[in-house]
Amino acid sequence: MEEKINREKYKTLGYNVLTLFLFLAIWTLAYWLIKSPFFPSPLMVFNAFLELLIHGDIEDVKLGMHIQQSLWRIFGGFAAACILGIPLGLLMGLYGRVYDSTKVLIEPIRFIPPVAWIPLVIVLLVGYFRFVFIIWLGAFFPIFIGTLLSVRGVNPLHIEVPKSFGASRFYIIRNIVLPSVLPEVLTSMRVGLGIAWECIMAAEMIGGERVGIGIMILKYAQLIRMDAIIVGIIVIGIIGFGLNEIFIFVEKRIFRWKEVVSI
Amino acid sequence: MGSNYLERVKVFSYNLISLTIFIILWFWVARWQASPFFASPAEIAQGFMQMVTVGDEEGITIFMHLWQSLIRVFSGFGAACVLGIPGGLALGLFPFIYNRTRIIIEPLRFISPIAWIPVAIVLLVGFTRYVFVIWVASFFPIFITTLWSVRNVNLIHINVARVAGASRWFVITRIIVPATLPYIAGGMRVSLGISWMCIVAAEMIGGEMVGIGRLILKSSMMHRMDLVVVGMLTIGILGYCLNEVFIKVEKRIFRWRAAVSID
Amino acid sequence: MSGRKVKIEVRDLCKCFGDLEVLNHMNFDIYEGEFLCVVGPTGCGKTTFCNVVTRLLPLTQGAITMGGEEIDFKKHNVSFVFQEPSCIPWRTVWDDIKIGLQIKGVNKTEVRRRVNAIIELTGLTGFEHFYPSQISASMKQRVAIARAFVTEPDLLLMDEPFGQLDTRTRFSIENQLIEIWQKTKRTIIFVTHNLEEAVYLSERILVCTQKPTGIKEEVLVDLPHPRDITDPKFVEIRNRVTDLVKWWE
Numbered sequence: 001m002e003e004k005i006n007r008e009k010y011k012t013l014g015y016n017v018l019t020l021f022l023f024l025a026i027w028t029l030a031y032w033l034i035k036s037p038f039f040p041s042p043l044m045v046f047n048a049f050l051e052l053l054i055h056g057d058i059e060d061v062k063l064g065m066h067i068q069q070s071l072w073r074i075f076g077g078f079a080a081a082c083i084l085g086i087p088l089g090l091l092m093g094l095y096g097r098v099y100d101s102t103k104v105l106i107e108p109i110r111f112i113p114p115v116a117w118i119p120l121v122i123v124l125l126v127g128y129f130r131f132v133f134i135i136w137l138g139a140f141f142p143i144f145i146g147t148l149l150s151v152r153g154v155n156p157l158h159i160e161v162p163k164s165f166g167a168s169r170f171y172i173i174r175n176i177v178l179p180s181v182l183p184e185v186l187t188s189m190r191v192g193l194g195i196a197w198e199c200i201m202a203a204e205m206i207g208g209e210r211v212g213i214g215i216m217i218l219k220y221a222q223l224i225r226m227d228a229i230i231v232g233i234i235v236i237g238i239i240g241f242g243l244n245e246i247f248i249f250v251e252k253r254i255f256r257w258k259e260v261v262s263i
Numbered sequence: 264m265g266s267n268y269l270e271r272v273k274v275f276s277y278n279l280i281s282l283t284i285f286i287i288l289w290f291w292v293a294r295w296q297a298s299p300f301f302a303s304p305a306e307i308a309q310g311f312m313q314m315v316t317v318g319d320e321e322g323i324t325i326f327m328h329l330w331q332s333l334i335r336v337f338s339g340f341g342a343a344c345v346l347g348i349p350g351g352l353a354l355g356l357f358p359f360i361y362n363r364t365r366i367i368i369e370p371l372r373f374i375s376p377i378a379w380i381p382v383a384i385v386l387l388v389g390f391t392r393y394v395f396v397i398w399v400a401s402f403f404p405i406f407i408t409t410l411w412s413v414r415n416v417n418l419i420h421i422n423v424a425r426v427a428g429a430s431r432w433f434v435i436t437r438i439i440v441p442a443t444l445p446y447i448a449g450g451m452r453v454s455l456g457i458s459w460m461c462i463v464a465a466e467m468i469g470g471e472m473v474g475i476g477r478l479i480l481k482s483s484m485m486h487r488m489d490l491v492v493v494g495m496l497t498i499g500i501l502g503y504c505l506n507e508v509f510i511k512v513e514k515r516i517f518r519w520r521a522a523v524s525i526d
Numbered sequence: 527m528s529g530r531k532v533k534i535e536v537r538d539l540c541k542c543f544g545d546l547e548v549l550n551h552m553n554f555d556i557y558e559g560e561f562l563c564v565v566g567p568t569g570c571g572k573t574t575f576c577n578v579v580t581r582l583l584p585l586t587q588g589a590i591t592m593g594g595e596e597i598d599f600k601k602h603n604v605s606f607v608f609q610e611p612s613c614i615p616w617r618t619v620w621d622d623i624k625i626g627l628q629i630k631g632v633n634k635t636e637v638r639r640r641v642n643a644i645i646e647l648t649g650l651t652g653f654e655h656f657y658p659s660q661i662s663a664s665m666k667q668r669v670a671i672a673r674a675f676v677t678e679p680d681l682l683l684m685d686e687p688f689g690q691l692d693t694r695t696r697f698s699i700e701n702q703l704i705e706i707w708q709k710t711k712r713t714i715i716f717v718t719h720n721l722e723e724a725v726y727l728s729e730r731i732l733v734c735t736q737k738p739t740g741i742k743e744e745v746l747v748d749l750p751h752p753r754d755i756t757d758p759k760f761v762e763i764r765n766r767v768t769d770l771v772k773w774w775e
Contacts (some may be wrong), residue, residue, distance in 0.1 A: 006512045012362050012363060013364035014360065015362075016362075016363055016364070016365060016366040017366075018363075019364045019366060019443050020366050020367065023367050031485055038385040039386070047495055058345075070520060085478075091325050097277075100277070100278075101274065101277035101278055101280070101281055102278070102281045103278060103283055104279075104281065104282050105282060106279040106286055107503045108499035108500045108502070108503045109498070109499055109505070110499070110502070111460060111497075111498060111502025111503050111506070112460075112461065112464070112495050112498055112499040113460035113461065113463050113464065113474075113501045114500065114501075115377070115463040115464050115467075116463045116476070116491075116494065117495070118483070119479065119482075119483030119488070119491045120324060120491065120492070120495075122483075123298075123301075123488065124301070152521075157389050187525065188391070193374060194372075197373060197375075198373060198374075198375035199375065200375065201375045201377035201378045202375065202377055202464070205276075205377070213336040214377075214378070217378055217381065220381075221380075221381035221384075224385065226381075226382070226385060226481055229381045230382075233378050233382070233502065234370070234381070236373065236374050236378055237370030237371055237372075238370050238373070238374050238376045239373070240370070240372070240374070241370040241372070242375020243371045243373075244369075244373065253287070277631065411659075418610065419608055419610055419612045420614050421604070422582055422608070422612075423606075423612055423614065423625065423673075424600060424625065424629065425582065425598065425609070426580055426582070426599055426604055427605070427625060427626040427629045427630065427677065428599040428600045428603075428604075428629055428630060429599075429629045433629055438614070441616045444616075444617070483589040517616075518657070518661070519615050519616045519657040519658075519659060520615070
C-alpha cells in the first residue's frame with residue numbers, strides 16, 4: 001500500500017514538472033511569435049532573477065532583502081489581525097446580538113478595499129504602522145468572520161451534553177466551543193494570511209520606503225522593465241503558495257481527527 | 264410571526280443606535296484632532312451632497328463614477344464566471360488534470376491584482392485592462408469553489424442514479440451540477456465582493472477620469488479627504504448591498520437548503 | 527426451493543482492498559421472486575457485498591450473472607436502497623421517486639401512473655411536493671423505498687434500510703414491504719444485522735461469517751405471511767439463527 005501511494009506521489013510530481021516545462025515552452029514560443037520588447041522570454045526573466053538575487057536592483061537592494069522586508073510587514077499585519085480578529089470573532093459568535101446590532105457598521109467596512117485606505121493611512125499613520133494597518137485591513141475580516149461563523153456553527157448537541165451534567169458556561173466555552181472551532185479558526189487564519197500576502201502590493205504602494213517586493217515591482221514598472229516585473233510577480237506567487245502549503249501541512253498535523261482539510 | 268417581526272424591529276433599532284454612537288464618536292475625534300485631513304461627518308455629508316449635485320472638480324457626479332465602475336466590475340466578474348465555472352467543473356470532474364497542473368495554477372492564486380497592473384498596462388489597451396485586472400482577482404474564488412464542490416458531491420446521490428442505469432451525462436447534468444450550484448452561487452457572491460473591492464486597484468491603471476476608484480485617487484492627490492471618504496463609504500455600502508441582494512436571491516433559489524451562510 | 531427458476535448466480539466471489547480480504551469465495555443462487563436475507567455481524571463487509579453485487583465496486587475474482595449475463599445497470603433493471611439517507615435534497619418527493627423512470631426513459635403518462643400508485647402504497651400521499659429537508663427520517667426512508675420499487679426492478683437490494691428507524695415505524699414499513707413484495711413478486715436481497723427482522727421478512731436467510739465474509743449456513747424460513755413473532759415455529763427458527771451467529775463472538 002505504502003509503496004503504491006509513494007509511486008502515485010512521484011507520478012503526480014513528474015506530471016507537474018512536465019506541465020511546468022510545457023508552460024515554459026509555450027511561453028518561449030509566444031515570445032518568438034510576438035517579438036515585442038515588452039514581452040520577455042523565460043530565459044530573460046531568469047537572467048533578471050539572477051541579477052536581482054546577486055547584484056540587487058537599480059538601488060542595489062538585493063532580492064532577499066526585498067522579500068525579508070515584505071515578510072516582516074506581512075507578519076506584523078497578520079499578527080495584528082489574529083490578535084484582534086480571533087477574540088472579537090469568538091466574542092461576537094458567543095453573543096450574537098452584538099454582531100447583529102453593529103452589522104450596519106461592520107459589514108460596509110468589510111467591502112472597502114485596503115487600497116482605498118491608502119490616502120487616509122498616509123495622513124494618519126507613520127512608518128511601519130502604515131504597512132501593518134493596510135495588511136491588517138485585508139487579513140482581519142476573513143479571520144474575524146471565519147471565527148464568528150465557526151462559533152455559530154458549533155453542533156448544539158455538543159453543548160447540550162455537558163449542560164445536562166450541569167456544566168458552567170465557562171466550562172462549555174473552554175472545553176467544547178474552543179476545541180471545536182479551532183480547526184475552522186486555523187483555516188480562516190490561513191485564508192487571512194493568503195489575503196495579507198496579496199495585500200503586500202497595496203501596502204507598499206504607500207511609498208516612502210525603498211525596500212519591499214511590491215516596491216521593487218513598482219520601481220521597475222516605472223522603467224517598463226518587464227523581465228524584472230515578472231520576477232517580482234512570480235516571487236509573490238511562489239511565496240504565497242509556499243506559505244499556504246506550510247499552513248495546510250501544519251493544519252493536517254494538528255487536526256488529524258478531522259477527515260479533510262479543504263483547499 | 265409577531266415575535267419575529269418584533270425581533271426585526273429590535274435588531275433594526277439597535278443597528279440605528281450603534282450607527283448614531285459611531286457618528287457621535289467620529290464627531291468628537293474630528294473635533295479633538297482638528298486636522299484638515301480628518302474630515303468630520305458633517306464635512307463628508309457636504310462632500311456627498313456636492314458629489315450628487317455638482318460633481319467633482321471636473322463636474323462628474325457620483326452616479327457617473329459608479330455607473331462606469333459597475334460596468335467594469337461586472338464585465339470582469341462576468342469573464343471570471345464564464346471561465347471559472349466551466350473550468351472548475353471540468354477540473355473537478357477530472358481531478359488528475361488539476362493535480363498535474365497545480366504547480367502552475369496555485370502560485371497564480373496568490374499574486375495580487377495590483378501586481379498585474381504593470382503587465383496589463385503594457386500588454387492590453389483600454390477597457391480590457393480593467394476587465395483583466397478584475398478578472399484576475401475574481402477568477403480564483405469561483406474556480407476553486409466550483410472545483411472543490413464537484414469533488415464533494417455526495418457519492419450516494421451519484422450511485423442512486425448509476426444503479427438506475429444513468430449515463431455519465433445524466434449524472435453530470437442532473438446530479439453533479441444541481442448539487443454544486445449552491446456552492447457555485449456562494450463562490451460567485453464572494454467573487455463579486457472581491458471584484459468590487461478591486462475597482463480601486465483596477466482604476467489605478469489611469470487614463471480615464473471616470474470611476475469610483477478614480478474619484479478616490481483624484482481626491483487624494485488634491486487632499487480633498489472628505490471626497491476620499493465619500494468614495495470609500497460609497498464602495499463599502501454598495502458592496503454590502505450587492506452582497507445582501509445576492510444572499511436574498513440565493514435563499515430564494517435554493518429553498519431546499521437549510522442555511523446560506525454570510526461568508 | 528427446488529423447481530424455482532434461478533435468477534442470479536454468484537460464483538466464487540472475492541473482493542480485496544489491497545491486502546485486506548473482505549469477501550471470501552462466496553457461492554450461492556438467488557431464485558426468481560425470492561425474498562432473501564443476508565445477515566452478518568456489523569462491519570463484516572455486508573455493504574461491500576451490496577456494492578459488489580450491484581457492481582458499484584469492481585470485484586477481484588469470480589462472477590455474478592443474471593440470466594447468464596454480467597449485471598449491467600443499463601441492461602438490467604436493478605434498484606438499491608442505501609443504508610445511509612439517500613434522498614436527493616434538491617428534488618421534491620415526487621421528483622425523487624421518478625428519477626429511475628426518468629433515466630430509463632419511461633413516457634410521461636406511465637410515469638405519472640406508476641409514481642402516484644407507489645406514493646399511495648407507501649403512504650406518502652400529500653407530501654409529493656415536499657423537499658427532503660421538510661419531512662421526517664422515516665418518510666425519507668419510505669421515499670427511498672418507493673424510488674426503488676417504482677421502476678419494478680428485476681432485482682432489489684436493500685442494505686440495512688431500516689437501521690435508523692424507531693421500532694413502530696419499522697414494523698409498519700416492514701409490513702408495507704411484505705405487502706408490496708407479495709403484490710409485485712420482485713426478487714429482493716435484504717441485508718441486515720437484525721435477526722428477528724430477517725426471520726420476520728424473508729424466505730431464506732444466508733448467515734455470513736466474520737471477516738473475510740463467506741457463507742456459513744443457509745436457513746429456510748417456511749412460514750406464511752403475516753408472521754407472528756410469538757409463534758413457536760418462528761421462535762424456533764430465530765433461535766437456530768441465533769445459535770449460528772453466537773459463534774461470532
